[in-house]
Every structure is written in structure tokens, then in C-alpha cells.
Amino acid sequence: MNNVISIHSVRFLVLVFFQVLIFNHINFYGYINPYPYILFIAFFPIRHNRILIITLSFLLGLSVDLFLDTGGIHAAACVFIAYVRPIILKFCFGTIYEHQNIKFDTVEFGSKLTYFTLLTVTHHFVLFSLEIFNISKIILVLQKTLFSSIFTILMCMIITIIFTRKNK
Amino acid sequence: MQQIVNFIIRNKTFLLFLLLFSISILFTVQSHSYHKSKFINSANFLTGGVYNSINNISEYFSLKSQNEILAKENNRLKSILYNHKTKRDSSYIDSISFNTSYKFTTANIIKNSYNTVNNVLLVNKGSKNNIKQDFGVITDKGILGIIDQTSKNYATVLSVLNSESNISAQLKNSNQFGTLKWNGKNPKYTQLIDIPKNAILKKGDTIITSGRSSIFPKGVLIGTINDFNLDQSENSYIINIELFNDMTNIEHVYIIENVNLPEIKKLLNE
Incomplete structure (x- = not known):
């Protein structure tokens, strides 16, 4: 139990620092940045209660906001995906989720990709709608969501492939 | 119950x-909303410290280009200084230049941002150096933004690339003025709105600050006109301005304090 807490605290800090110091300064094509810090929410253990994950997501988003001077847009987007995560999990993994024994290392690639895609697109859509905060610029919101999502999903997949433990 | x-x-x-x-x-x-982000801003001990220590390392990477920029500025200032014909006349007593109304402080940008709609920068000077809200920030090439929140050692700057900042600007060759408002798209360009329809505009004309807001002195450079068209009401122009500053590569800035600002504010409130 102690081990789990320390792993997740380290993951929290490392992801926030990498996000604000590296990933937010990529500025590919002027404005496209990946936001792979949502991996923390994606890989949070499922058996823990939802109150904990929502609170932790709020803190995660708020710490990113603090560094990036963005008000509360990351916090809002993180809380939102933390709340809808069970629905996305059910959609992507079906029966495995019902039995509550998903191991993210062992699930097949396709469903993992769908899971990341849904989570990322939801997160980015909430994020950019709040950032731009203007209905008349919906095209800009969708454009940013699309390009950043592609980048984030790519980044998330690369990170998971690199850091997956091969324990057979 | x-x-x-x-x-x-x-x-x-x-x-x-x-x-x-x-x-x-x-x-x-x-x-x-303007000047309201009290709690969540990066001008605090933790985030400012992190950005400062990272900047201590990363500033070496742009050292050469920043040195060139500073050398160019020195060159320009020297040429103004030595070509300026000062009257060395004994009857001429300069009693005005002691009474300067703008104070300058140098600072370094430790966090730059230009990829979001509301960009906020962070500088390494704060209330310890007598920096307060509503001071102007410029570089040698032109305008950069306005100080928003300050802490002891750091201050955030509302960049011109922020859809919340409204800076009064005017044409250099006539006195018609408007407001700078960025549309959030390209960090090379910003937009000037509310220029009256009868203004004579030409591509390449220079835009300067108007000095009406009493944050910036009159005549700080902003950019040149790239293109312009009438807005929806067809009464005023929306002008696309190409900024003189390269917003993606900024290191050394000057913070301007208008010494007379409290007096002006007091007068306007009466």
C-alpha cells in the first residue's frame, strides 16, 4: 500500500514538472503542445474510490494552472475526465472493467488506444473551450483540440511503451 | 433531514x-477578467523559484543571440547620443531633464508564453524592486505588455498577445487612436480596432503607443500595418499589425514606471 502511494506521488510530481518545463515549450507549428500529464488520471488504479481520484485530479490540474497562469482551465478539464472515466473505461474494456481487474500493462493495444483517445479528446475539448471562452471561435477550439490530441495521444503511447514493465 | x-x-x-x-x-x-487572477498566478515563491532556476540554465542557450540584440541596441543608442547636437551654451540651463516622469527598471523574462489565447509572462523583478501593478513593459524594439500581479521577487506580465489586455495605440503620422486587441491566432501579428473610417492608412505605416493610458509614454513602437479592412459596422477599421518584437525570443526587458501616475489618477477621479 505504501509503495502504491509513493509511486503515484512521484508520478504526480514528475508529470507536472515535465509538463510545465518541457512539453509546454515544444510549440510545434506555433501553438501545438502535447499534454501527457493526464497519464496520471488514465493510470490511476480503478479499485480506489472515485472521491480520491477526483480530488487528486483537481490538485493535478491546479498545479499545472499555477505554473502556466491559465486560471482554472486545466483543473476543470482534469476534474471532468476524472468524473467521466468510469464511463469511458466501461466503453473501452467492457467485461474486464466489470470484474474490476484491469491491468494496464496487459490489456490489448487497440482498446488501450481507444481509451487514451477518448480521454484525451474529452480533456482537450474542455480545456480549449475554457481557454478560448468564446462560442464564436468554435472552429479554433476544434482545430486546437484535434491537433493537440493527435500529439498528446502519440506522446502518451510512446511514454507507456517505454515505461511498461516486461514481467513475464 | x-x-x-x-x-x-x-x-x-x-x-x-x-x-x-x-x-x-x-x-x-x-x-x-482584467487584474483579477489573485490566487492562481505564477508570481509566487514556488513557481517563480522553479522558473528562475530553470532559466538560470536555459539562458545560456540563447546567450549569443541575446548579446547580439543588446549590442545592436547599444549601437543605436550610441549613434543617437553622438549625433545629437547638444547646445554647450553657458546661458542654456537644462532644468527639465532632472524632472523625469518615467523611471526604467531592467528585468529578465524567466517564463515566456505565446501559444495560448491569454499569454502571461513572468519577470524576475517584484515588489522588492518597487514594481507595482499597471507598470508598462517594453523591449528595445517595442511594446511587450503590462504588469499584472506582483510578489516579493517576481511579477507577471499581461502580454500584448493576451485577449484581455487593451492598450491604447495610434498611427504615427496622424493622431487617430484605437485599441490593441489580439485575436488569438498568430503571435507575429496583433490587431488594432476602433480606428475611425476617415483615417488615411497605408501598408507599412508605423503604429505607436498613444500615451493616453499614462502607462506607456507616447511614441513607444508597436509595429507596422500589414493589412486593414472595415469592421462589421463599417464605421471603423480593423488593422492587422506586424509586431516589431519577435515574441518568441525575448530575454531582456525594461519596466516603465510613470512617476506622475498617482497624480493623474487622483485628478481623473475628482
């Missing part, structure tokens, strides 16, 4: 979600 408690227990996840989500929305709305 029992039922209310039951309801809260049953829906505790949803209620927590609603609470935290509305707090985040509150912060977001606050950050969208």
Missing part, C-alpha cells in the same frame, strides 16, 4: 465533482 443526508451520501461523487468543477470555472472566469 434524513432524506437530505441520504441524498448527499448517495450522490457524494457527483456533488464533489460539481463543487471542484465550479471552483475551477470560478478561477477561469477570474483569470478572464
Whole structure:
């Protein structure tokens, strides 16, 4: 139990620092940045209660906001995906989720990709709608969501492939 | 009463979600209104310290190009200084130049941002160096932004590339003025709105600050006209301005304090 807490605290800090110091300064094509810090929410253990994950997501988003001077847009987007995560999990993994024994290392690639895609697109859509905060610029919101999502999903997949433990 | 408690227990996840989500929305709305982002800003001990220590390392990478920029500025200032014909006349007593109304402080940008709609920069001078809200920030090439929140050692700057900042600007060759308002798209260009229809515009004309807001002195360079068209009401122009500053590569800046600002504010409020 102690081990789990320390792993997740380290993951929290490392992801926030990498996000604000590296990933937010990529500025590919002027404005496209990946936001792979949502991996923390994606890989949070499922058996823990939802109150904990929502609170932790709020803190995660708020710490990113603090560094990036963005008000509360990351916090809002993180809380939102933390709340809808069970629905996305059910959609992507079906029966495995019902039995509550998903191991993210062992699930097949396709469903993992769908899971990341849904989570990322939801997160980015909430994020950019709040950032731009203007209905008349919906095209800009969708454009940013699309390009950043592609980048984030790519980044998330690369990170998971690199850091997956091969324990057979 | 029992039922209310039951309801809260049953829906505790949803209620927590609603609470935290509305707090985040509150912060977001606050950050969208001018000078209100009190709690969540990077001018604090922790984030400022992190950015400062990272900048201590990363500033070496741009050292050469920043040196060239500073050398160019020195060159320009020297040429002004030595070509300026000063009257060395004994009867001429310069009694005005002691009474300067603008004070300058140098500072370094430790966090730059140009990829979002509301860009905020961070500088390494704060209230310890007598920096306050509403001071102007410029570089050698032109305007950069306005100081927003300050802490002891750091201050945030509302960049011109921020849809919340409204800076008064005018044409260099006539006195018609408008407001700078960025549309959030390209960091090379900003927009000047509310220029009256009868203004004579030409591509390449220079835009300067108007000095009406008493934050910036009159005549700080902003950029050149790239293109212009009439707005929806067809009464005023929207001008696309190409900025003199390369917003993606900024290191050394000057913070301007208008010494007469309290007096002007007091007069306007009376």
C-alpha cells in the first residue's frame, strides 16, 4: 500500500514538472503542445474510490494552472475526465472493467488506444473551450483540440511503451 | 433531514465533482477578467523559484543571440547620443531633464508564453524592486505588455498577445487612436480596432503607443500595418499589425514606471 502511494506521488510530481518545463515549450507549428500529464488520471488504479481520484485530479490540474497562469482551465478539464472515466473505461474494456481487474500493462493495444483517445479528446475539448471562452471561435477550439490530441495521444503511447514493465 | 443526508451520501461523487468543477470555472472566469487572477498566478515563491532556476540554465542557450540584440541596441543608442547636437551654451540651463516622469527598471523574462489565447509572462523583478501593478513593459524594439500581479521577487506580465489586455495605440503620422486587441491566432501579428473610417492608412505605416493610458509614454513602437479592412459596422477599421518584437525570443526587458501616475489618477477621479 505504501509503495502504491509513493509511486503515484512521484508520478504526480514528475508529470507536472515535465509538463510545465518541457512539453509546454515544444510549440510545434506555433501553438501545438502535447499534454501527457493526464497519464496520471488514465493510470490511476480503478479499485480506489472515485472521491480520491477526483480530488487528486483537481490538485493535478491546479498545479499545472499555477505554473502556466491559465486560471482554472486545466483543473476543470482534469476534474471532468476524472468524473467521466468510469464511463469511458466501461466503453473501452467492457467485461474486464466489470470484474474490476484491469491491468494496464496487459490489456490489448487497440482498446488501450481507444481509451487514451477518448480521454484525451474529452480533456482537450474542455480545456480549449475554457481557454478560448468564446462560442464564436468554435472552429479554433476544434482545430486546437484535434491537433493537440493527435500529439498528446502519440506522446502518451510512446511514454507507456517505454515505461511498461516486461514481467513475464 | 434524513432524506437530505441520504441524498448527499448517495450522490457524494457527483456533488464533489460539481463543487471542484465550479471552483475551477470560478478561477477561469477570474483569470478572464482584467487584474483579477489573485490566487492562481505564477508570481509566487514556488513557481517563480522553479522558473528562475530553470532559466538560470536555459539562458545560456540563447546567450549569443541575446548579446547580439543588446549590442545592436547599444549601437543605436550610441549613434543617437553622438549625433545629437547638444547646445554647450553657458546661458542654456537644462532644468527639465532632472524632472523625469518615467523611471526604467531592467528585468529578465524567466517564463515566456505565446501559444495560448491569454499569454502571461513572468519577470524576475517584484515588489522588492518597487514594481507595482499597471507598470508598462517594453523591449528595445517595442511594446511587450503590462504588469499584472506582483510578489516579493517576481511579477507577471499581461502580454500584448493576451485577449484581455487593451492598450491604447495610434498611427504615427496622424493622431487617430484605437485599441490593441489580439485575436488569438498568430503571435507575429496583433490587431488594432476602433480606428475611425476617415483615417488615411497605408501598408507599412508605423503604429505607436498613444500615451493616453499614462502607462506607456507616447511614441513607444508597436509595429507596422500589414493589412486593414472595415469592421462589421463599417464605421471603423480593423488593422492587422506586424509586431516589431519577435515574441518568441525575448530575454531582456525594461519596466516603465510613470512617476506622475498617482497624480493623474487622483485628478481623473475628482
